[in-house]
Amino acid sequence: MATNTKHIDSKKYGKALTLKDRITIEDIIKNNRALNGSMIVTLNSISDILEKDPTTISKEVKARRTPIDKRQPNYKVMSQVCNTCVKKAKCEFKQNSNIQAYLCEYYEKYTCKHLLRFPWVCNGCHKRGHCTLSKSYYNPIPAHESYEYTLTDSRQGVYMTQKEFEKINEVISSGLKKKQSIEHILHSNNVPICVTTAYTYLHKGYFNANILDTHRIAYFKGLNGTKPQNSKILKNKKVGRHYEDFLDLLAKNPDLTYTQMDTVEGVKGGKVCLSLKIVKIQLQLYFIMNDKTAATVVNTLNTIQSIIGIENYKKIFGTILTDNGSEFTDIDGIMYDPENGELRTDLYFCHPQCSGEKGSCERTHELFRYIIPKGSSLNDFNQNDFNKITSHVNSLKRKSTDYSTPIELFYAFFGREILDKLNISLIEPNSVILSPELLK
Template identity: 35%
Template sequence: MSGYKHLTHEQRVLVEDRLNHKTSIRKIALELEKAPSTVLREIRNHSLFVPTIENDCKHKRNCNLKNVCGDALCSNKCYTCHSKCTKHCDCYEKALCPKLETSPYVCNGCKKINGLCTYDKTVYYAIDAQKKYKSLLTSTRSGFDISEQELEKINTLASPLIINGLSPYHIKQTYADEITISEATLRRMIDKNALDAKNIDLRDKVKRKPRKHSEISPLSTAKVGHFYGDYLKYIEENDVCVTEMDCVEGKKGENVALLTLTIPSLSLQLAFIMEYQNSSCVVEALDMIETALGTELFSQVFPLILTDNGSEFSDIKGMETSCITGSKRTSIFFCEPNRSDEKGSCENHHKMIRYIIPKGASLEPYVQADISLMMNHINSYKRKALFGKSAFDLATAVLPMDFFILLGLEIIPPNEIILRPSLLK
């Protein structure tokens, strides 16, 4: 049987069609590769109830009562007044269709469904079923696990500042003790209109296109638990340093490539030369770094790695597993397809590599010592975006000194930095 518990819209269309042709629940389930109980539950939960406008009293055929409602001007028998007598008659008993008491418990396929039936109807329509399913799915995932008092407090503190142009990050830093939810949750509350501040009050929100959510391909089952949505949930629940991983290609057609590791919070980028741009060389490069640093320091600096969907990053277990202890050394997550902006810091830092090794230039003449020299110059470069600091200035204030010593990282004096191809010539 299929491992997916939820029915798709196409499957619901098939259910409606088979019900209209009086196919049994068991045969429908067999065709969908689902359990019969799943199909039956789908029909019961998502069918549409259509009340009758006719008189549905079970005694109407033998009823001769008049003026039950007290209208002296009416001379008709009460059962001809459609449903009026049901409100006044003590003898009224609702008539139920006996067919609805047996499988499949809906009126699909009944010849009398189009106007000849006087019973309440229960009909399964695929379109309505899909709408009910989506509505329920949304409502069960849109709540926030906070009290009304907490929500009011967050609204009072955050909304005026957001309307004044301040970011949720700034607000979270300012009121870290009062606002106990994460920045991501605060943004979701704004997006769900739970606060007075709206998306239009956020500077960047209105400029971004909505993210496209694609269906998970059966070919991507190995990445279940490692998708971008899982990454967002993980960083919301865990306060960890994020590293972005990517590859830089050289001349078209050659095998050599660079594996880059970027720590966005420090603007620090490392690069390691690989003989081939494939999964085994990526694992080999990570193993080399772990061997140099030790498992404990490796896991401390690189607890979470975000990368793209390239085939060179397909060996998830190899990348996550320590080559020394066999335990888990890091957590690997993937961006959504064609969304390089989700690891934008890594992409932006590649521009500085291209200052020294232009795009299309061969990487074959270089060894790791050349690449390390290049990255030392890049990481020693003082940048306006870092308020006159270099990446090394930030990193040395946070990371253990062993990290720099064991990887052979050196600070280049400001007046000796070269960001031209001549550096490696």
């Protein structure tokens, strides 16, 4: 059985509107208006005639229509103003000659409904001759000229003076040499271009720096498969501490301040980094450990508590989410205060081999690796070095925090005292370094 399906040439369907198409649009709108101003034909009908998507036609008319306000009401004559007011039917001050119209606090200008929906313009409307409302018209020739100007102007290259560009080039290239992110550089120096434009200029070779000076584009690698391993934490100790239990807690307390905990290894058998990420403010703390054992993790947490005090410890580390590594098997040691045995931390565990469940912590490890590349030994570093890393990593402006630094957010939520005690400080934006040069 034959079907009456209209075939549309896909090649023609995807092309831009021509001047002939724009003239056709204007002609159809002009000659197909009812007496009340509404359209006799539908937008889909015009779409079928031109073989263009309806949204293309709608966006064209709305974007390139010309507003005209030739007959503005005399704002000193109340009757003229009331006729253009949305509230004229119910207003008790209507046409009150004792009130100066331009001072009326209830005035709200009325907009014709045909300008708020298809056809979006007044072309062909039978009421336009005596209508006092604001009008908009679609003229195909100026519309096409506007389109051609936009088309050529967008391909003109860098739209700024040579002096302005040299200044931007100096700021961005200098920041990239220090391994700062594009977002951090732009928002720390108020550079008047967007992130996308900066990357475009970088790819085209406009800057002194090149694409290899960026971290993520140059060095990002796909995730490799990992070998499955058995959980080393006894199941009976994890009752009520599974990831599902953590999600339930988070659902009941959406503003909960919690920390993601992990370790970062250097070489096997050497020193290890304990990583603690305060997710709410995106601040990540790094502490060096002599080995990757459960006892060392507990001792490190106890040291942190002794430095900042138990009350501050509970505020920041009152809830911790971690993985199933063997270094986190001393659940009681992590959860309870060694001095009085009171609960200091609620501890929860991700599913085995599901590092994405604490992805915020994992993502910031990438910043750590910019400074100490993967495979490098941590044996030559001490806590002072890690404090310097923590300060620089957390002084990086980020889109996820509306371009505030994690340290600035920490100051806002918890004050300066805690980070001062941990010897962590805010670094000036142009002094942030995320490369091995930091520790040399």
